[in-house]
Amino acid sequence: MTIISDEDRRQAQDLLDFIDASPSPWHAVASSVQRLQAAGYRRLDEGERWTLASGGRYYVTRGDSSLLAFRLGKRPLATSGLTLIGAHTDSPGLRVKPRPAEDAAGLVRIGVEVYGGPLLATFADRDLGLAGRVMVRAGDAIVSRLLHIDRPLLRLPNLAIHMNREANENGLKFNKQTELPLLLGSSDDGADAQFRRPLADALGVDPGQLLTWDLVACDTQKGSFWGADREFVANGQLDNLASCHAALSALLAQEDDAASSLVALFDHEEIGSESAVGAGGSFVGDVLQRLAAACGLDGEDQRRMLAASYFISADMAHGWHPNFPAAYEPCHRVLVNGGPVIKRNANQRYATDAASAARFLAICERAGVPCQQYAHRSDLGCGSTIGPIVAARLGIPSVDVGAPMWAMHSVRESAGVLDHAWMIAALANAFES
Ligand code: ZN
Numbered sequence: 001m002t003i004i005s006d007e008d009r010r011q012a013q014d015l016l017d018f019i020d021a022s023p024s025p026w027h028a029v030a031s032s033v034q035r036l037q038a039a040g041y042r043r044l045d046e047g048e049r050w051t052l053a054s055g056g057r058y059y060v061t062r063g064d065s066s067l068l069a070f071r072l073g074k075r076p077l078a079t080s081g082l083t084l085i086g087a088h089t090d091s092p093g094l095r096v097k098p099r100p101a102e103d104a105a106g107l108v109r110i111g112v113e114v115y116g117g118p119l120l121a122t123f124a125d126r127d128l129g130l131a132g133r134v135m136v137r138a139g140d141a142i143v144s145r146l147l148h149i150d151r152p153l154l155r156l157p158n159l160a161i162h163m164n165r166e167a168n169e170n171g172l173k174f175n176k177q178t179e180l181p182l183l184l185g186s187s188d189d190g191a192d193a194q195f196r197r198p199l200a201d202a203l204g205v206d207p208g209q210l211l212t213w214d215l216v217a218c219d220t221q222k223g224s225f226w227g228a229d230r231e232f233v234a235n236g237q238l239d240n241l242a243s244c245h246a247a248l249s250a251l252l253a254q255e256d257d258a259a260s261s262l263v264a265l266f267d268h269e270e271i272g273s274e275s276a277v278g279a280g281g282s283f284v285g286d287v288l289q290r291l292a293a294a295c296g297l298d299g300e301d302q303r304r305m306l307a308a309s310y311f312i313s314a315d316m317a318h319g320w321h322p323n324f325p326a327a328y329e330p331c332h333r334v335l336v337n338g339g340p341v342i343k344r345n346a347n348q349r350y351a352t353d354a355a356s357a358a359r360f361l362a363i364c365e366r367a368g369v370p371c372q373q374y375a376h377r378s379d380l381g382c383g384s385t386i387g388p389i390v391a392a393r394l395g396i397p398s399v400d401v402g403a404p405m406w407a408m409h410s411v412r413e414s415a416g417v418l419d420h421a422w423m424i425a426a427l428a429n430a431f432e433s
Contacts (some may be wrong), residue, residue, distance in 0.1 A: 002231040002337060007047050011249065012233055015420055016223030018245045019235045023131035023148055023218035025065035025089040025267045028241060032060065032248055032265060036069050037250045046286075054192065060287060063277035064133065065089055065267035068287050069251060073260040078236060078301035079294060081308030082260040083430050084396070085250065086279065086386050087243035087315065088269030091236065092116030092409045094123060094180065096215040101191035102181065106239040107190045109181035110154060111218060111225040116270030120180070120412040121172035121219070127152035127183060130198075132215035136205055147213075152220055153184035163332035183218060202382040219411050231337055231417050235313060238405055238413040240269070242420060243314035246403070250427035261431045262288075262407070269315075269386050279386035285393055310359065311398040312430055313351055313387030314423070316415070317341035317374050319404030332406045337416035338421050339370030343385075343400040349376075350400035351387030360399045360426075369422040372404070401426075 022028040025054075036059045037043075044050055052058065052072060059069035066089065070082070071328040102109045118144075130149045135142050135253060156174075160352070161167055164254040174180050185194055196207035221237035247263045268278035275281055292302040319336035320328055334341045342357045343350040364371035376382040391398035403419040 001227045001417065002227075003257060004229065004231060004417055005421075010416055011421050012417040013104070014226070014249070015242060015245045016233060016235055017316065019241045020222050022237070022241055022295070023129070023150075024133070024214075024216045025067050026146060027131060027148065027242060027432045029061055029065055029067045029265065030178075032069070032244065034065055035252065040388075041069055042194045046203060049121035050290055050294045052291065054295075062283050064266065066283055067260060067265045069248070070262040070287075070291065071191040071251070071260065072252065072254070072295065073258045075258045075260070077295055078297055078304045079258065079308055081305050081310070082262050083356060083433075084090050084262045084264060084309060084311045085247040085301040085410065085427055085430070086093070086264040086266065086311065086313050086390055087387060088240045088267070088268050088279070089146040089244060090116070090410050091239060091241070092118035092270045093411070094182070094211065094217040096217065098212065100317055101184070101195035102305060103187040103191040106187055108184040108187045110193045110195060111181050114176050114180070115411055117214075119410045120405070122407075124156045124158045124172065124174075126155070126411055127220045128156070128217045129220045130154065130215050130379050131218040132213060134199060134203060134213045134215070135211040136203060137209045137211055139334050140259075140425065142211060143204050147199060147215070149198060149200055150220055153219055154184055156180065156182050168420070171412060179275050191257045191430065192257075200382060202248065202297055221412070225417070226414070232414050233417060234412055234414045236411055236413065238415050240314075240409050242316060242403060242405075243423070246420065246423040246427055247314055249424045250431055253424070253428050254431045256432045259433070264390070266386055273389050279389045280393070284390060288394070299431050306394055306396055309394075310356070310430075311351070311387075311390055311396045312360065312427065313393065313398060313422050314427065315385040315387070315402045316405045316408060317343055317402040318408060319406050321406055327377070329377045330376050332373060332386040334372040334374045336404045336406065336414070337418040338372050339419065340364060340401055340426050341372045341374045341404055343374050343402060345376065345382050349382040349384040349387075351391040351398035352400045356397050359397075360401055360430075363430045363433065364426050366433065369426045369427045
């Protein structure tokens with residue numbers, strides 16, 4: 001029997017609520033901002049001059065889909081540096097095209113592009129809604145509005161087995177251009193009008209006011225607990241909103257006012273991070289430079305600050321699946337509900353080295369949390385994270401860690417209740433030390 005405390009359960013429920021409220025990267029940032037503001041964090045604008053106070057707590061967003069939050073401690077930045085935890089707000093999936101509505105023999109199909117590397121087949125036969133942001137014309141101005149249509153609006157019905165006889169032998173495949181468009185309804189009023197109407201209704205505007213959008217086809221099913229002892233969670237976007245939630249929870253739980261801490265939540269990890277808002281962009285470097293300057297550090301001391309800092313890149317790990325033992329490196333099986341995972345790759349697909357890994361092991365030990373170590377099979381290509389990118393940009397000793405999960409990049413992923421609680425405890429400990 002898996003023993004789960006009330007506090008573990010509460011943290012996992014809070015994670016599911018966070019994900020349900022964050023169906024797109026723009027929502028993930030809005031949900032995070034809500035929590036930061038409630039905890040007294042003050043908004044900074046990149047376009048204004050910054051005046052920061054020692055002991056202050058701040059956050060700044062870029063492009064509404066990336067966010068940095070930090071608290072300044074009493075210890076001198078030049079010699080103590082910061083502990084940074086990074087994660088990503090985006091998840092792979094289907095993104096609505098700019099002119100998506102197409103009439104197909106009286107039915108409206110919505111054209112989508114594949115974003116990142118989703119398990120496409122899992123999107124079939126799901127109750128899909130729409131979420132993201134819409135640019136709305138309001139008089140002479142253009143306003144960005146968050147949109148979340150949280151009911152089954154779109155669907156990708158499978159082709160019946162009778163017309164796809166090899167589906168169970170060859171796998172479920174979709175041509176990305178011709179077979180992925182999502183069905184919306186009848187095109188009696190015109191395909192474009194049929195697409196715009198639910199958006200305009202949800203935003204309370206005229207269809208003609210809708211200009212452009214960044215929209216995700218999102219799952220409408222809420223997060224759930226499963227398993228004999230309800231020891232697992234299932235939801236979309238556990239990769240990587242679970243790490244965003246763990247990092248934020250750790251930051252908001254920090255009591256020590258001596259240490260300086262920063263949480264970085266980036267968009268665009270799933271497509272390589274090379275963008276103005278991504279981890280490969282200037283965001284984190286810009287903010288660290290301004291933070292240091294506002295604290296009176298000259299160029300020399302800014303570099304000392306970086307040398308004294310430690311970066312934890314938090315992203316999910318592949319938990320061992322008993323049905324597919326051959327997919328895993330036999331000496332590096334990591335178990336769901338077995339504890340946070342340190343990820344290693346000799347080719348630096350992960351930023352971890354022996355020194356940064358030892359440091360994280362010590363953090364887990366102090367927190368009383370079990371810790372596992374993962375390496376991918378040598379004959380399989382290894383994924384990557386924001387870890388090596390941020391490490392290269394900033395030159396900070398870095399480690400890649402994450403909670404183990406199943407079905408990464410499925411529309412419905414699974415992870416462990418205990419792992420999430422342990423990850424929060426470990427990250428909180430990292431911020432205190
Ligand atoms: Zn990820």
